[in-house]
Amino acid sequence: MKRRDFIKGVSAAACAMTLLPAAGSLVTGCNRLDTPEKPILEGWDFDEMVDRSGTWSIKYGRASEGQIPMWIADMDFRTAPAVSAALKERLDKDVLGYTSTPEAFYQSIIGWEKEMHQWQVEKEWVAYCPGVITSINQAYLTFTEPGDSIVVMPPVYNLFRLYAERLGRKVIDNPLLFDGEHYQMDFNGLEKILSSTDTKILVLCNPHNPVGIVWDHDSLERIASLCRQKGVLVISDEIHADLTLPGQQHLPFCSVSEDAAAVGMVFASPSKSFNLAGLSPTAYCVIPNKALREPYLKHLEDLKLDEAPIPSLVATIAAYTQGAPWLRSLREYLQGNIQEVLDFFSTNDMGIKAIAPQASFLVWLDCRALGLSQEQLMRFFTDEVGLVLSNGAAYGQGGEGFVRMNIGCPRKMVKEALGRIAMVLKKPER
Numbered sequence: 379m380k381r382r383d384f385i386k387g388v389s390a391a392a393c394a395m396t397l398l399p400a401a402g403s404l405v406t407g408c409n410r411l412d413t414p415e416k417p418i419l420e421g422w423d424f425d426e427m428v429d430r431s432g433t434w435s436i437k438y439g440r441a442s443e444g445q446i447p448m449w450i451a452d453m454d455f456r457t458a459p460a461v462s463a464a465l466k467e468r469l470d471k472d473v474l475g476y477t478s479t480p481e482a483f484y485q486s487i488i489g490w491e492k493e494m495h496q497w498q499v500e501k502e503w504v505a506y507c508p509g510v511i512t513s514i515n516q517a518y519l520t521f522t523e524p525g526d527s528i529v530v531m532p533p534v535y536n537l538f539r540l541y542a543e544r545l546g547r548k549v550i551d552n553p554l555l556f557d558g559e560h561y562q563m564d565f566n567g568l569e570k571i572l573s574s575t576d577t578k579i580l581v582l583c584n585p586h587n588p589v590g591i592v593w594d595h596d597s598l599e600r601i602a603s604l605c606r607q608k609g610v611l612v613i614s615d616e617i618h619a620d621l622t623l624p625g626q627q628h629l630p631f632c633s634v635s636e637d638a639a640a641v642g643m644v645f646a647s648p649s650k651s652f653n654l655a656g657l658s659p660t661a662y663c664v665i666p667n668k669a670l671r672e673p674y675l676k677h678l679e680d681l682k683l684d685e686a687p688i689p690s691l692v693a694t695i696a697a698y699t700q701g702a703p704w705l706r707s708l709r710e711y712l713q714g715n716i717q718e719v720l721d722f723f724s725t726n727d728m729g730i731k732a733i734a735p736q737a738s739f740l741v742w743l744d745c746r747a748l749g750l751s752q753e754q755l756m757r758f759f760t761d762e763v764g765l766v767l768s769n770g771a772a773y774g775q776g777g778e779g780f781v782r783m784n785i786g787c788p789r790k791m792v793k794e795a796l797g798r799i800a801m802v803l804k805k806p807e808r
């Protein structure tokens with residue numbers, strides 16, 4: 379039987395087995411949170427199976443009985459104890475009236491950007507934002523008209539395109555170049571697009587979801603100078619920035635050059651790194667150039683989108699002033715999960731290749747050698763293997779034949795998922 383033929387009759391739930399060796403050696407590196415000391419393991423346990431039933435989880439809502447949900451980008455871990463404690467303490471005051479944005483909010487972001495990403499940010503560059511995607515949409519509305527062009531670099535986070543199109547903007551693809559192992563930006567392609575269209579905005583995913591790249595200085599600098607020459611605004615989505623893996627250093631777009639500071643708007647948030655996606659819209663922008671900042675912040679104010687909810691303020695301040703030890707442990711744990719996945723696919727030749735991410739908890743799997751259509755591929759994972767993964771095709775050009783696996787969960791679940799894949803794909807008749 380060929381690989382493309384589904385194995386029938388293998389119950390996913392029956393495949394509860396662990397096939398993997400222990401995680402391989404972890405890479406050591408230079409990130410701000412990498413220290414030679416052992417991570418602090420007290421007060422949290424990433425191996426804990428947290429019960430999400432009764433919490434209205436979107437992730438689990440899409441999984442049927444026996445399926446493991448590894449799709450939408452939230453993690454199955456508790457948030458940092460410092461964040462929960464700060465939220466509880468605030469609720470204990472029973473005071474939930476209209477609230478201003480305190481100095482501590484700005485200072486927590488300034489301190490975090492400096493400590494984590496070596497970026498010296500001025501207070502007036504920073505503002506609260508109502509979630510990263512909502513706020514990027516507001517930038518589309520502030521700086522473009524219906525019919526204007528916005529460039530994206532697929533395969534890329536699907537909501538950049540979705541909302542641009544819903545708002546009547548034209549989306550132009552400048553696909554990433556892929557040599558089967560690594561992705562890079564296509565500068566020639568971008569130059570052609572910017573020279574032949576009246577593009578207003580380039581949306582950058584930095585680090586890049588779903589392929590997991592931490593963009594280097596040279597790539598960011600080239601984008602900045604090209605966009606400045608052509609008068610194009612760069613929106614840099616940095617929501618995954620705090621989750622760089624050992625050996626990687628995130629570079630905030632606006633920090634790389636004068637050109638970047640002139641054309642860039644950075645959108646960031648503790649919501650991915652501290653697992654706060656459902657709490658309340660929690661994000662911020664950093665916009666060094668007054669000529670971009672003023673109209674943008676006026677637009678937010680005009681729509682009353684500038685008022686930060688209490689949970690966003692409290693959680694951001696707690697995460698960014700007290701959350702670093704927890705985050706250090708989390709990143710080590712995620713690296714261990716990623717290593718499991720990489721070791722598994724490199725030692726088991728089953729027609730699936732894992733692209734090693736440089737950041738975050740999402741692993742991009744190249745399944746083209748299985749020879750399945752995208753629909754068959756998705757059915758294979760849900761119906762035969764029992765895993766709910768993200769559909770690679772949703773991320774645009776270059777996503778066909780791929781799936782995205784969320785490994786932000788206890789290692790036991792990652793091993794279980796890999797065991798299920800092996801059980802189905804290694805059947806002798808395949």
Ligand SMILES: Cc1ncc(COP(=O)(O)O)c(C=O)c1O
Binds near residue numbers: 451509661
């Ligand atoms: C690159 C990227 N940007 C934005 C978001 C969503 O951000 P928010 O929930 O703040 O709109 C996600 C969520 O997965 C993401 O991966």
